[in-house]
Amino acid sequence: ERQAFAAAWRNQPKWVVSRSLTSVGPNARLVGEDLEAAIRELKAERDGEIEVAGPNLAQSLTELGLIDEYRIYLHPVVLGH
Numbered sequence: 001e002r003q004a005f006a007a008a009w010r011n012q013p014k015w016v017v018s019r020s021l022t023s024v025g026p027n028a029r030l031v032g033e034d035l036e037a038a039i040r041e042l043k044a045e046r047d048g049e050i051e052v053a054g055p056n057l058a059q060s061l062t063e064l065g066l067i068d069e070y071r072i073y074l075h076p077v078v079l080g081h
Helices: 002-011 035-045 055-063
Strands: 014-017 028-031
Touching (some): 028 035, 035 055
Parallel strands (some): 014 028
């Protein structure tokens, strides 16, 4: 099951937002300095949802007015006996 997930993940196009990376892995595009232009282009050329991971990126996109809908996912964990 892990190999199937890994293969499916590798086949999906990805956009990596970073100020420090100079390259990314296969099937990935690096988004550097002009975040707003890159995300506007992505939204224009793609249909469907764009998943955002990370609070700093989400905040930046919020400030730029580029988030159309928020979905909060919780993963509750119970500690103890």
